[in-house]
Amino acid sequence: MEDFIVAAVKVVIAFALLFMVVLLIVWAERRIVAFMQNRLGPTRAGPFGILQTLADGMKLLFKESLTPRNAEVFLYLAAPVMALLPALLIFLVIPIGAPITIGDTTYTLQVTDLNVGVLYVLALSSMAVYAITLAGWASGSKYPLLGSVRAAAQMISYEAAIGLALVPVIMFAGTTSIAGIVEAQGATYFGFLPAWNIVLLPSFVVFVIAAFAETNRAPFDLVEAEQEIVGGFHTEYSGFRFALFFLAEYINLFTMSALTVTFFLGGWNGPTFGPTWLVWILPVIWFFVKTFAIIFLFIWVRGTLPRMRYDQLMAFGWKRLIPVSLAWIILAMIAMGIRRYGLPWA
Amino acid sequence: MIEVFLFAIFALVALAGAVVMLTARNPVYSAMGLLVTMFAMALFYVMLDAHFVAAVQILVYAGAVMTLFLFVIMMIGVDKKEERVETIPFQRGITFVVALGLAVVIILAGRQAWVTGSDAFGSPDMVGTIETVADSLFGTWTIAFLSTVFLLTIAAVGTVALAMFGPTAVQSTDEEEGA
Incomplete structure (x- = not known):
């Protein structure tokens, strides 16, 4: 029973955290992109305009939710929920801080640690494509359909790249449990360099690029390219249903950044010192500092790079990212073999 | 007790998905x-402590295979009216007999230990983890596993070869980079 209560509390905290972080990210994105474009962005609602997202959300709640006459009503209504579910579920396996020991019970700052954590993440992120594909198809309108066909092809292609980029990470950690991968990065090289998986640089680069495509963000935002296909898959959505898609998109952005940090930047690992409460808090702070640094990278790229053409996107995914990841897996295997068994001629 | 409840719920969900399909x-x-049925099956695997199989079920079937199905359905066009006249005579009768036979076989098989495997496997909480699956794939059944890999590779290479050199080969229009 106690386990159940602890789990329930963790789930509630995790979801509350996600929604609050999304408010912050949307505001941060609008402000940062505005500064990059020599504008100010939202400044009116609350200090520095930080409540702007809340105001927009309230506004969307009161707007009319339209359903097109040609829509397949059931799937049209189900798609926004299908978008939100995997986005929320992936976050459950990400540890946001070091385990805390109170009395003789240890609480992990992670809703649950799965033996197959990495596969769980990949499986759920492959579910995200359904929402977009079905939303576009069920809208019964041509631009959403174009957007959703693009989404299906793009997300399948880049999922493969994400999976391959994670293979060396799993090999180095020797486990697919996400807590295990973070702990494996807790060691140091030469006593001071943190042993983060960033040393697997090609994997890191492939993962981050593919993450841009998986979250449908610039320069891979062909799914909702405003200049070509109006709004892509969410053209026909309005009001609260549009808000759900928007929410899912930004939760995905946060989760992908958190996953990048977890897999490659050491997760919550970082220097800790001081009294016990500080030792508990610091890993959480390190985790969020790193995650927001990656989110800043996402926003920066959006403010900098133009959108790719569709054939460039496909060619880049299949002919660059996937061969590079395959070659890198072989190199990493050789390196691990040498480390374990020595050089073949020695 | 709770497992029976969960099983009943997800079994109904799986059946409902199959009927809809x-x-x-x-x-x-x-x-x-079909997607709903696959999800329900993944949940059965979770209840059997086969987490790896459950994850792979969703990753491969629900994630990759069904997305491709959906993609193809959309490419071909979903608006085509399907012919609903039954062409095979006695189709329903034959189906009924086959289904009945299958049900009998399943009920009989459910009573055999080598099918249900209740106590045939080792420690119950290790079944289905990655380590156990890897042990079987790369230990006990290496030859069978590698033959399957070989077979699938041959099939993939064969498909490409047919597309490139077969009787209806696609003329190479090299337009990949450029532009």
Whole structure:
């Protein structure tokens, strides 16, 4: 029973955290992109305009939710929920801080640690494509359909790249449990360099690029390219249903950044010192500092790079990212073999 | 007790998905029905402590295979009216007999220990983890596993070869980079 209560509390905290972080990210994105474009962005609602997202959300709640006459009503209504579910579920396996020991019970700052954590993440992120594909198809309108066909092809292609980029990470950690991968990065090289998986640089680069495509963000935002296909898959959505898609998109952005940090930047690992409460808090702070640094990278790229053409996107995914990841897996295997068994001629 | 409840719920969900898959007029709804069934099956695997199989079930079948199905359905066009006249005589009668036979076989098989495997496997909480699956794949059944890999590779290479050199080979229009 106690386990159940602890789990329930963790789930509630995790979801509350996600929604609050999304408010912050949307505001941060609008402000940062505005500064990059020599504008100010939202400044009116609350200090520095930080409540702007809340105001927009309230506004969307009161707007009319339209359903097109040609829509397949059931799937049209189900798609926004299908978008939100995997986005929320992936976050459950990400540890946001070091385990805390109170009395003789240890609480992990992670809703649950799965033996197959990495596969769980990949499986759920492959579910995200359904929402977009079905939303576009069920809208019964041509631009959403174009957007959703693009989404299906793009997300399948880049999922493969994400999976391959994670293979060396799993090999180095020797486990697919996400807590295990973070702990494996807790060691140091030469006593001071943190042993983060960033040393697997090609994997890191492939993962981050593919993450841009998986979250449908610039320069891979062909799914909702405003200049070509109006709004892509969410053209026909309005009001609260549009808000759900928007929410899912930004939760995905946060989760992908958190996953990048977890897999490659050491997760919550970082220097800790001081009294016990500080030792508990610091890993959480390190985790969020790193995650927001990656989110800043996402926003920066959006403010900098133009959108790719569709054939460039496909060619880049299949002919660059996937061969590079395959070659890198072989190199990493050789390196691990040498480390374990020595050089073949020695 | 709770396991029985969960099993009952997800079994009903799986069956409902299968029925939708068969009866839906629109192929997209059929695909969704199959997806629901696959999810329910993944949950059965979780209940059997086979987490790896459950994850792979969703990753491969629900994630990759069904997305491709959906993609193809959309490419071909879902608006085509399907011919609903039954061409095979006595189709329903034959199906009924086959289904009845299958049900009998399943009920009989459920009583055999080598099918249900209740106590045939080792420690119950290790079944289905990655380590156990890897042990079987790369230990006990290496030859069978590698032959399967070989077979699939041959099939893939064969498909490419047919497309490139077969009787209806696609003329190479090299336009990949450029522009």
